[in-house]
Amino acid sequence: MSSSPYFSLFNGALLKWVSKEFLIIKNLLSFIEWLIKLLEWNCERGTPWFPYYLLKMIKKLRAL
Numbered sequence: 001m002s003s004s005p006y007f008s009l010f011n012g013a014l015l016k017w018v019s020k021e022f023l024i025i026k027n028l029l030s031f032i033e034w035l036i037k038l039l040e041w042n043c044e045r046g047t048p049w050f051p052y053y054l055l056k057m058i059k060k061l062r063a064l
Contacts, residue, residue, distance in 0.1 A: 036062065 039055050 036055075036058055039058075043055060
């Protein structure tokens with residue numbers, strides 16, 4: 001069955017979909033990292049436009 005052209009076509013489509021989803025998740029995680037760094041920078045400057053307790057909670061979640 002693995003030598004069937006339909007099976008290889010399905011595997012190729014599945015691999016393409018999984019890699020696309022992985023890229024979306026990777027980009028989302030890098031955006032969240034950037035946002036956390038921006039929030040930390042703002043809190044260090046003394047202009048916390050984001051609630052401090054929420055930033056601490058995000059740091060705890062990131063540590064998991």
